[in-house]
Amino acid sequence: MIQQVTEKIKQWCPQAEVETAGETVVSVPADKLEDVCRKLHDDTDEPMDYMRDLVGVDHGEGVLGVYYLLESTRTGGRVMLRAEAKGGEENPLLPSVCRIWKTAEIKEREAFDFFGIRFTGHPDMRRLFLREDWKGYPLRKDYDMDSNPLELTSEVNADVTEEFNLRPDGTLERRENVVFNPDDFVVNIGPQHPSTHGALRMRTSLEGETVKHIDPVLGYIHRGIEKMNESLTYPQTLAFTDRLDYLSAHQNRHALCMCIEQAAGIEVTERVQYIRTIMDELQRIASHLLFYSCLVMDMGALTPFFYGFREREMILDIFEETTGGRLIQNYNVIGGVQADIHPTFVQKVKEFTKHMREIIHEYHEIFTGSVIARNRLKQMGLLSREDAISLATTGGTGRASGWANDVRKHHPYALYDKVDFKEIVYTHGDSWDRYMVRMDEILESCAIIDQLIDNIPEGEFRVKVKPVLKLPEGVFTASVESSRGEFGVFLVSRGDKSPYRLHYRSTGLPLVHAMDTVCRGNKIADLIAIGGTLDFVIPDIDR
Amino acid sequence: MEMKHRKLPTTKDMRPEEFKNNDYLLRMAEELNRDGAGIVLGTLDDLINWGRSNSVWSLALGTSCCAIEFMALGAARYDMARFGFEVTRNSPRQADLLMVLGTINYRMAPVLKRLYDQMAEPKYVIAVGGCTISGGPFRKSYYVVNGIDKIVPVDVYIPGCPPRPEALFYGMMQLQRKIKMERFLGKRDRNEVPQGLMENKEEKA
Numbered sequence: 001m002i003q004q005v006t007e008k009i010k011q012w013c014p015q016a017e018v019e020t021a022g023e024t025v026v027s028v029p030a031d032k033l034e035d036v037c038r039k040l041h042d043d044t045d046e047p048m049d050y051m052r053d054l055v056g057v058d059h060g061e062g063v064l065g066v067y068y069l070l071e072s073t074r075t076g077g078r079v080m081l082r083a084e085a086k087g088g089e090e091n092p093l094l095p096s097v098c099r100i101w102k103t104a105e106i107k108e109r110e111a112f113d114f115f116g117i118r119f120t121g122h123p124d125m126r127r128l129f130l131r132e133d134w135k136g137y138p139l140r141k142d143y144d145m146d147s148n149p150l151e152l153t154s155e156v157n158a159d160v161t162e163e164f165n166l167r168p169d170g171t172l173e174r175r176e177n178v179v180f181n182p183d184d185f186v187v188n189i190g191p192q193h194p195s196t197h198g199a200l201r202m203r204t205s206l207e208g209e210t211v212k213h214i215d216p217v218l219g220y221i222h223r224g225i226e227k228m229n230e231s232l233t234y235p236q237t238l239a240f241t242d243r244l245d246y247l248s249a250h251q252n253r254h255a256l257c258m259c260i261e262q263a264a265g266i267e268v269t270e271r272v273q274y275i276r277t278i279m280d281e282l283q284r285i286a287s288h289l290l291f292y293s294c295l296v297m298d299m300g301a302l303t304p305f306f307y308g309f310r311e312r313e314m315i316l317d318i319f320e321e322t323t324g325g326r327l328i329q330n331y332n333v334i335g336g337v338q339a340d341i342h343p344t345f346v347q348k349v350k351e352f353t354k355h356m357r358e359i360i361h362e363y364h365e366i367f368t369g370s371v372i373a374r375n376r377l378k379q380m381g382l383l384s385r386e387d388a389i390s391l392a393t394t395g396g397t398g399r400a401s402g403w404a405n406d407v408r409k410h411h412p413y414a415l416y417d418k419v420d421f422k423e424i425v426y427t428h429g430d431s432w433d434r435y436m437v438r439m440d441e442i443l444e445s446c447a448i449i450d451q452l453i454d455n456i457p458e459g460e461f462r463v464k465v466k467p468v469l470k471l472p473e474g475v476f477t478a479s480v481e482s483s484r485g486e487f488g489v490f491l492v493s494r495g496d497k498s499p500y501r502l503h504y505r506s507t508g509l510p511l512v513h514a515m516d517t518v519c520r521g522n523k524i525a526d527l528i529a530i531g532g533t534l535d536f537v538i539p540d541i542d543r
Numbered sequence: 544m545e546m547k548h549r550k551l552p553t554t555k556d557m558r559p560e561e562f563k564n565n566d567y568l569l570r571m572a573e574e575l576n577r578d579g580a581g582i583v584l585g586t587l588d589d590l591i592n593w594g595r596s597n598s599v600w601s602l603a604l605g606t607s608c609c610a611i612e613f614m615a616l617g618a619a620r621y622d623m624a625r626f627g628f629e630v631t632r633n634s635p636r637q638a639d640l641l642m643v644l645g646t647i648n649y650r651m652a653p654v655l656k657r658l659y660d661q662m663a664e665p666k667y668v669i670a671v672g673g674c675t676i677s678g679g680p681f682r683k684s685y686y687v688v689n690g691i692d693k694i695v696p697v698d699v700y701i702p703g704c705p706p707r708p709e710a711l712f713y714g715m716m717q718l719q720r721k722i723k724m725e726r727f728l729g730k731r732d733r734n735e736v737p738q739g740l741m742e743n744k745e746e747k748a
Contacts, residue, residue, distance in 0.1 A: 130686070131650050138685050145685050152694065154653040191654055192604060194633045199606040199651055220651045221606045224684035231683070239680060246608040290611070293618075309618030316615075327611055327705055539607040539646075 005046065005079045012039050019082075022263065022474025022493070025067070027082045034095040036081070037068070041100050046072045048079060050389050050405075051101035052479070053505045055490050056111035058141045062089040064115050067490065068097070069477070069505075073389055073403065076410045080475070085117050089140075093166070096122035103392035106513040114139035114226075120166045123177050129219030129542055131155045139227055139501075157203070157217060179215055180205055187524065191220040195298045195528045198538030202515065202527075209523050214516040218509075222542040229502040234260050234469045235334060237502060242328040244504060245540030247287040248482035250279045252504075253332040258413060259478035259489040260334050263471045271459035272336045277415045278349065278452055279319075279331065280480070281445040285356065286315040287483030288438045288445075295435065295532040296367055299376060304367045311356060318348050334469065336462030349453050353446040360442065368439070377432040381518045381530035384429055391517065392510040395485025396437040397534055401429035407481040419451045431526075434533040468497050482507055484535050504543060508536035568717075571724045588727050595639070596722040597627040599667075599715070602638035604658060607645030609672040609705040621708045628715055635661040640718070641695070646674035646681060647688045659695040665725075667698045667718055671711065676700050 002024050009016050009026050013036050017027040028036050040048040048070040055067045068081040085092035096119035098104040108119045109128040116137040118125060127134065132155050136147050159182075163175045180186050180203070190201035199220035205212045225240045241256050242249040254276055261268060293308030316326045321342040323329035331338050367373050383393065388401040398405045406423045408416040424440045426433035471493040479488040488505030511534045518534070519527050603613055616623045623629050632638040635658045647655055659668065670691050673679025678689035691697060698721060701714035 129650075143685075145683075148649070148685065150649055150652060150688060150693070152653050152656050154657070155650075191651065192633075192658060194603070194631075198610070199645075220648070220654070221646055222648055222650065222686055223646055223681045224686045225681070228681065228684055243608060243680065246611060290614075293614075306619045309615060309620070313615070313618070313620050326615075326707065327608055 002077070002079065005040075005077065008043070009036055009040070012036055022472070022476045023080060025080045025082045025475055030083050030086050030094055033081070033083045034097060037097045037100050040070060040079070046075050046077050048072050051097075051103050051107075051392055052078075052486065053488055053490065053503075054104055054107035054111060055501075055503045056115040056117060056139065057492055057501045058115060058139065059084070060141055064089070064092045064117050064140075066094060066111055066117065067475070069488070069490070073405070080477075092117045093120055093164075093172075094118075095120050095166075098122055101392070102387070102390040103510050103513065106509060110509075113137070116140070118164050120164050120172075123163050124161045124179070125164065126158065126161045129222040131219075132158060138224065180213070184212070189527070196531065196538075197294065197536060200512065200536075200538050200541075204524065204527065206524060209525070211519045211522055211524055211527060214519055216512045216515060218512065219542055221539050223539070225543045226501070226503055229499055231498060233497050234471070234499065235467065237499065238333065239330060241504070242330055243539065244543060245482060245484070245487070245507060245537045246327055247290055247537055248283060248484065248487065248507070248540075249328050250276075250283040250331060251480050251482040252487055253330075254280060254414070255478050255480040255482075255487050255489045257332045257334055258480070259476050259491055260469070260471065262478060263474070263476040263491065263493065264334075264469055266335050266463065266465060268336055268463060269459040269461075270457045271461055273414050274452055274456045275337055275341060275461065276332060277419075278449055280414070281448050282315050282318065282349070284445045284483050285442050286312050288442050291438050291535050292363060292367075295529070298528050298532040299373070301367065304363065307363055307366065311359065314352050314355070318345065318352065321345065321348070333462065335465040336460065338462075340461040341456070346453055346456065349449060353449050353453075356446055357443065360439075363439070374432070376526065376529055377435055377533065378430060379428075380431040380526050381522060381533065382429050383514065383518050387514070387517055388429065391514045393485070393514045393534075394510070395481070395483075395507060395535075396441065397434055397485070397511055397514070399424060400426045400433035400437045402427040405486065407479055407486050411479065413478075413480060415452065419448050421448050431530055431533040434535070438535070470495060470497050471499075479505065484508065484537065485511070506541050506543060508538065508541040511536045512541055568720060568724060571721070575724065575726070584728050591727045592723045592725060595727070596719040598630070599628055599640050599718065599722070600630045600632050600638050601628060601640040601642045602633070602635050602658065602662070603631045603642045603644060604655065605642075605644040606647065606651060607674070609644035612705045612708055612711065613642065613644050613671070616708050616711055621712070623712070623715075626712070626715065626719070635659075636663060638662055639666060641666065641668045642671060643668065643675045643691050644671045646679070647691050647694070648686045649688065650686075652688050652694055655691065656694050665727075667722075668695050669699045669701060669714060669718060670697045671701045671706060671714070673702060673704045676702060679704060
């Protein structure tokens with residue numbers, strides 16, 4: 001599969017080189033990049049129409065590069081491209097691919113923010129996570145960690161932004177683009193707002209009551225996890241994954257453990273796979289219950305909030321008995337899990353799934369059937385399938401728009417190829433469908449758990465792994481279906497005991513980026529409800 | 544002295560003899576005893592403080608994980624309405640207490656400061672979780688504030704990552720104790736307190 005793609009790229013661009021340390025990476029020269037990407041995207045047999053991720057890497061000695069992780073929604077084939085920025089450390093330049101994949105708009109801003117790589121042809125080269133008056137690019141290897149002291153004055157957010165284009169003679173042309181006109185009516189939502197699910201800020205311009213443009217301002221909970229990873233050993237890096245998207249703590253950690261195990265050639269036992277899969281699904285149910293509680297609360301209903309938390313507490317009890325943690329469990333470790341399951345685990349999980357099935361009708365009776373809910377969710381915040389793929393809104397949001405993107409189904413890991421489950425796909429792409437996808441997935445997760453819970457095999461819950469682990473050189477990736485989309489791990493190893501670069505694919509970043517597309521033309525009163533159904537968690541976006 | 548402390552548990556960071564159970568409250572009690580209070584004013588104080596301590600309205604500045612545990616506090620199982628905490632205000636103008644739930648970074652720091660300044664007196668701050676106390680696991684980051692007490696004065700620290708709901712209750716009840724001991728009538732301006740706190744810290748150092 002991958003060979004066909006690499007051969008194609010070689011035909012289009014003979015200078016392309018194939019590297020096979022870890023995963024296969026096709027290295028493409030910067031001036032051919034846009035052309036190759038366009039051809040890959042428009043390919044008739046296997047169109048690479050979904051950009052999973054765009055990751056900047058500082059290769060050292062003034063070489064900055066970007067990795068492009070692409071996937072075809074038709075065949076599920078994946079390919080990874082690499083390009084090196086021209087112009088060295090002072091003025092690194094790469095052509096933008098944001099006209100091919102919309103999600104690159106925000107991912108390229110991230111790469112600019114962290115590495116200072118300017119993307120020519122990108123309409124909006126502003127910083128994304130860091131303050132606009134920040135000096136330097138923190139993920140470069142030579143960044144001085146003390147160069148920016150704490151400032152208690154608020155930054156000024158610019159209303160204009162820059163675009164750079166390359167003239168044929170190789171010089172740069174700077175153009176100013178307008179984010180908000182002086183006569184735009186801009187409403188500021190957040191960062192301290194109860195319904196933005198964390199510290200998210202959206203500058204929203206209005207035409208009367210209608211939303212004209214949303215400019216998300218991120219970084220109010222940016223914690224620099226990716227930079228810190230580079231100075232930690234592999235087992236130490238695990239702790240941060242739980243704190244990214246704390247409602248997908250198990251799944252995130254599962255992805256990182258899987259990536260490291262795969263790179264180090266560690267085989268986990270069947271028992272571990274069972275435990276991990278069950279825990280992942282319990283986590284998914286807990287997350288969807290919280291989604292329900294938050295959505296109804298955003299829309300002004302309080303009683304269903306108590307329903308959601310009632311069942312969620314049952315799951316947290318199960319987690320606590322086995323792992324010791326309620327919200328953040330720190331349970332998966334390299335080579336297995338931290339501790340064996342509690343003696344009452346099986347019985348309690350069985351009781352829970354039975355209870356969940358019997359009680360979910362209460363959720364639907366109090367909220368789903370309500371006229372208010374229907375009027376406020378149906379036909380609101382439409383997202384077409386094409387937009388969903390181009391914006392890379394994975395998870396329930398994409399599946400509500402008719403894009404079957406469940407990693408568990410299309411790239412099965414752990415035990416997902418052995419269990420029988422339905423991938424929930426709706427077609428309208430409105431808030432209602434996004435809500436229904438999650439409600440149906442609760443039952444589907446119960447079904448997965450029921451198939452596994454009686455058959456947990458005996459065996460080791462953890463294989464012995466050296467405390468200081470060294471991974472072979474190369475690029476490694478892993479992805480899982482977290483509670484709200486595809487969570488990916490991208491790891492560059494240089495053979496040391498700590499990663500050279502460890503990047504996480506945020507599930508929420510594309511969702512926040514999609515807010516502009518989804519909310520445009522809707523009333524401002526519906527903005528919060530639409531945001532609620534997109535279901536993002538901010539610390540996962542900002543990392 | 545050594546014999547006395549031998550059996551006490553020791554941690555790397557703190558010797559047992561350094562541990563004081565709420566020395567802040569002890570100091571306040573000492574101050575009250577020293578200065579005395581009139582029958583009328585003192586009784587009025589007690590009444591007002593009884594009311595204030597049982598209806599602490601919080602502004603939940605929830606940036607990350609701890610905020611979810613705070614939500615669990617609001618749900619039926621933990622039910623913080625039992626203690627009068629259930630009203631969370633989303634405007635700093637209506638809040639008595641600033642609950643800082645989650646990491647504060649360099650972009651959020653000016654916002655936190657501004658929210659605190661916007662609150663009306665008397666106001667309190669609770670720092671929830673390792674991140675707000677010291678930066679927690681993100682202490683070495685280029686973007687995380689190592690403890691919100693660098694920005695605003697903190698009344699109660701609740702450690703944990705995230706703290707259990709019971710820990711949150713314990714912390715909030717400590718604040719209630721503190722409010723109950725305060726002199727409400729004829730009290731000093733609170734703006735002076737942070738400076739006093741700073742002096743004490745310097746003395747220790």
